[in-house]
Amino acid sequence: MNAPPATGPAAALASWTVGDITVHRIDEVPLPPATGPWLLPGATPDVVAEQDWLRPCFADDEGVLRLDSHSFAFTLGGLRVLVDTGIGNGKQRANPAWHGLNTGYLEHLAAAGFPPDSVDLVILTHLHADHVGWNTRRVNGEWIPTFPYARYLTSRAERAFWAAYDREDAREQMFRDSVTPVEEAGLLDLVDVPAEGYRVVPGLRLVPTPGHTPGHLAVELTSRGRTALITGDCVHHPVQLGRPGIGACVDIDPVQAEATRRSLLGSLADTDTLVLGTHFAPPTAGYVITHEDAYRLSPVPARTP
Numbered sequence: 001m002n003a004p005p006a007t008g009p010a011a012a013l014a015s016w017t018v019g020d021i022t023v024h025r026i027d028e029v030p031l032p033p034a035t036g037p038w039l040l041p042g043a044t045p046d047v048v049a050e051q052d053w054l055r056p057c058f059a060d061d062e063g064v065l066r067l068d069s070h071s072f073a074f075t076l077g078g079l080r081v082l083v084d085t086g087i088g089n090g091k092q093r094a095n096p097a098w099h100g101l102n103t104g105y106l107e108h109l110a111a112a113g114f115p116p117d118s119v120d121l122v123i124l125t126h127l128h129a130d131h132v133g134w135n136t137r138r139v140n141g142e143w144i145p146t147f148p149y150a151r152y153l154t155s156r157a158e159r160a161f162w163a164a165y166d167r168e169d170a171r172e173q174m175f176r177d178s179v180t181p182v183e184e185a186g187l188l189d190l191v192d193v194p195a196e197g198y199r200v201v202p203g204l205r206l207v208p209t210p211g212h213t214p215g216h217l218a219v220e221l222t223s224r225g226r227t228a229l230i231t232g233d234c235v236h237h238p239v240q241l242g243r244p245g246i247g248a249c250v251d252i253d254p255v256q257a258e259a260t261r262r263s264l265l266g267s268l269a270d271t272d273t274l275v276l277g278t279h280f281a282p283p284t285a286g287y288v289i290t291h292e293d294a295y296r297l298s299p300v301p302a303r304t305p
Contacts, residue, residue, distance in 0.1 A: 088133025
């Protein structure tokens with residue numbers, strides 16, 4: 001049986017090895033129990049109970065899903081890379097679980113060996129509030145880029161979609177405090193991501209995974225014959241491996257999101273690709289295994305100090 005989720009300083013230093021690459025999980029905050037029923041309404045307690053492999057790590061005995069907010073950091077091809085930047089501290093957010101946080105995220109990042117001034121590249125899988133929050137931090141009343149020497153990278157399709165979208169007040173606030181300051185500093189790079197993906201440097205590829213948002217990306221790492229995939233939000237929780245038809249309430253295109261998820265899981269099943277879930281609670285990573293008429297996650301515990 002899997003061990004319960006890890007907490008404390010050791011959890012903040014969790015890592016996995018992919019060939020010559022060490023991938024660090026940068027912990028921000030566990031998400032509250034109410035997140036699961038809101039985000040994945042199809043994952044009812046009865047549905048969760050059918051997938052006994054989810055307990056105890058990914059769900060509790062009452063069928064409540066465990067979800068986290070974290071980033072991943074690694075060094076590859078001479079670049080010090082951060083994938084997604086979480087919710088952020090002190091942000092004004094409509095979701096009370098995201099509003100006015102005060103976490104030790106930057107301390108966790110530094111403890112993993114990635115102080116903000118050392119980061120070269122920030123990859124944003126998509127432009128949602130819980131993936132861009134640490135793009136900026138508040139200094140003297142102004143939101144400034146947290147990673148001043150980094151390029152911030154996302155897909156051109158993603159930025160173009162939100163530019164044309166009729167953004168409600170909460171989303172407009174998120175752009176004002178977490179996206180626009182990066183753009184105004186000249187640090188945001190937009191790339192076209194074809195069906196075969198976009199190679200950033202050898203061993204680092206952006207994979208188009210649209211549906212949750214139109215320009216959503218997953219991030220693939222390869223080194224010495226080993227491969228890992230950082231999901232972003234094309235898969236929010238391992239319950240979706242057992243039930244790929246379960247979508248998120250915030251999917252922009254639910255039909256496309258499901259098609260993307262099914263195609264991705266089919267390509268990952270029974271391979272040695274390590275899947276690193278952007279919202280997966282510890283142990284966070286694992287292999288996709290064919291199970292009954294769908295899949296399950298075979299967890300790979302992190303290495304900790």
